[in-house]
Amino acid sequence: MKNIGLPQLSQNRIARKKELWSILASLMFLYGIYEKFVPYHFHKLVRKYIQKFIGFMSPYMHITFPESVSRQCLQRSDAYSCILTYLSANSLENSKRLKAEVVANSQTPLVLTMEDAEEIEDKFQGVKVWWFSHNTPNDSNDKIYLTLTFHKNYRELITTSYIKHVLEEGKAIKLKNRKLKLYTNNPSNDWWKPRSSKWSQTTFEHPATFETLAMDQEKKEEIIDDLIKFKSGKDYYAKVGKAWKRGYLLYGPPGTGKSTMISAIANFMNYNVYDLELTTIKDNNELKRLLIATSSQSIIVIEDIDCSIDLTGQRTKDEKEDKDGNGKESNVTLSGLLNFIDGIWSACGSERIIIFTTNFVDKLDPALIRRGRMDKHIEMSYCSYQAFKVLAKNYWDNDSDHVLFPIIQKLLGEVNMTPSDVAESLMPKSNTEDFEACLKNLIQSLESVKKKEEEEAKKKEVQLKAMKANGKSAEEVKDNGAIY
Numbered sequence: 001m002k003n004i005g006l007p008q009l010s011q012n013r014i015a016r017k018k019e020l021w022s023i024l025a026s027l028m029f030l031y032g033i034y035e036k037f038v039p040y041h042f043h044k045l046v047r048k049y050i051q052k053f054i055g056f057m058s059p060y061m062h063i064t065f066p067e068s069v070s071r072q073c074l075q076r077s078d079a080y081s082c083i084l085t086y087l088s089a090n091s092l093e094n095s096k097r098l099k100a101e102v103v104a105n106s107q108t109p110l111v112l113t114m115e116d117a118e119e120i121e122d123k124f125q126g127v128k129v130w131w132f133s134h135n136t137p138n139d140s141n142d143k144i145y146l147t148l149t150f151h152k153n154y155r156e157l158i159t160t161s162y163i164k165h166v167l168e169e170g171k172a173i174k175l176k177n178r179k180l181k182l183y184t185n186n187p188s189n190d191w192w193k194p195r196s197s198k199w200s201q202t203t204f205e206h207p208a209t210f211e212t213l214a215m216d217q218e219k220k221e222e223i224i225d226d227l228i229k230f231k232s233g234k235d236y237y238a239k240v241g242k243a244w245k246r247g248y249l250l251y252g253p254p255g256t257g258k259s260t261m262i263s264a265i266a267n268f269m270n271y272n273v274y275d276l277e278l279t280t281i282k283d284n285n286e287l288k289r290l291l292i293a294t295s296s297q298s299i300i301v302i303e304d305i306d307c308s309i310d311l312t313g314q315r316t317k318d319e320k321e322d323k324d325g326n327g328k329e330s331n332v333t334l335s336g337l338l339n340f341i342d343g344i345w346s347a348c349g350s351e352r353i354i355i356f357t358t359n360f361v362d363k364l365d366p367a368l369i370r371r372g373r374m375d376k377h378i379e380m381s382y383c384s385y386q387a388f389k390v391l392a393k394n395y396w397d398n399d400s401d402h403v404l405f406p407i408i409q410k411l412l413g414e415v416n417m418t419p420s421d422v423a424e425s426l427m428p429k430s431n432t433e434d435f436e437a438c439l440k441n442l443i444q445s446l447e448s449v450k451k452k453e454e455e456e457a458k459k460k461e462v463q464l465k466a467m468k469a470n471g472k473s474a475e476e477v478k479d480n481g482a483i484y
């Protein structure tokens with residue numbers, strides 16, 4: 001009988017299929033054993049190496065950005081949200097795919113989110129990249145991650161230029177879109193308008209940041225660290241049973257940057273500012289009403305607290321009358337203010353910073369500024385060499401050293417000059433004035449202050465000698481202001 005069986009080719013195919021099935025069955029069997037008997041932590045390791053191997057073989061590379069409140073992110077105004085803002089703004093298609101969620105009590109009410117496992121394509125200098133959003137189930141923090149995928153050939157371009165471009169563009173768009181508010185309780189100057197115990201508001205647009213704030217780097221970092229700790233401290237405050245708020249006392253001579261620091265904090269934290277004018281508040285009840293009307297994520301500021309009201313209750317009625325004779329009177333008391341800061345009413349909101357500023361810290365009632373109430377006391381001092389370098393960068397974009405810098409460094413060590421005065425010297429007075437001319441102006445100002453200080457010291461020394469010669473006591477000499 002003639003062989004009419006399957007042709008040779010088909011038989012080979014069947015044999016190969018059988019082989020494949022048996023390999024598959026063996027692999028499944030081995031996987032079952034691996035799953036059952038190999039410890040879990042070892043699984044993770046194996047997965048990691050498999051992923052590494054696949055990554056090594058693949059022509060594509062991945063970079064992952066977590067949704068975090070890390071120090072660096074905050075300084076870059078949150079890398080994760082900068083990327084989403086960039087993606088949303090840069091393509092019509094992307095903006096359709098990104099969801100805008102409304103977040104209550106937030107300065108940025110619209111928060112962009114990307115669907116889990118969604119992919120967005122972008123192009124940079126002709127190179128295609130893909131952004132991919134995903135959760136990591138193993139991550140106990142339940143964070144969302146953005147992964148950037150690109151071809152290995154463009155590694156240099158993407159890791160240096162593209163990411164920088166995305167972050168900068170995203171940050172710029174965010175800054176443009178963000179609108180912080182400045183509230184004030186200062187009543188209108190128009191006499192016909194009724195006096196109101198409410199806040200009036202305007203847009204807060206101060207450009208100060210920690211980068212442009214002239215102060216020693218170490219001190220600056222300490223404040224930034226403190227703010228970050230506060231911002232991410234919701235659970236901590238709940239755990240220790242404390243209202244989620246923090247008090248800062250900024251003290252130092254006029255022109256050392258206390259108001260500038262407040263603006264830098266507001267911009268850094270993205271908080272609204274409530275500028276509280278105590279002298280216009282009738283009594284403690286009005287103060288309470290104003291407090292209740294403030295929102296969370298805000299900074300309540302009382303500037304020049306030493307001049308605001310009588311906080312010791314010893315001022316006479318005559319003194320309360322203002323210079324124009326308006327009879328403007330404030331019955332806000334120290335206890336009212338203490339209640340405002342940390343009494344029961346202060347718990348009506350959360351995530352709030354209270355800032356007092358003063359030029360005379362010694363004048364303040366210790367109860368008002370004790371730690372726990374004013375948690376951090378920050379001295380804003382005269383311009384140091386490091387602070388001067390920040391100002392040189394702000395005003396002249398100068399990062400490098402200059403031959404005149406050592407002279408300035410020496411003079412700043414000998415003379416007390418406020419950052420405000422240093423900044424004034426660094427500002428060009430005409431179109432022809434360049435950086436060097438401004439540095440010379442500064443040296444001149446520093447030298448004239450130094451000369452004045454030396455002359456005054458000499459004068460006081462002569463005075464002192466004369467008084468001593470006249471038989472005056474040490475106390476009397478001191479009272480007369482001589483250096484003793």
Ligand SMILES: Nc1ncnc2c1ncn2[C@@H]1O[C@H](COP(=O)(O)OP(=O)(O)OP(=O)(O)O)[C@@H](O)[C@H]1O
Nearest residue numbers: 212213214253254255256257258259260419420423
């Ligand atoms: N530390 C600083 N960094 C940057 N700029 C500063 C600094 N200090 C002062 N300046 C500049 O000087 C100006 C005045 O500073 P600012 O009003 O912040 O000082 P202040 O300490 O609040 O003064 P006052 O006690 O009189 O209210 C600001 O507009 C700013 O340009």
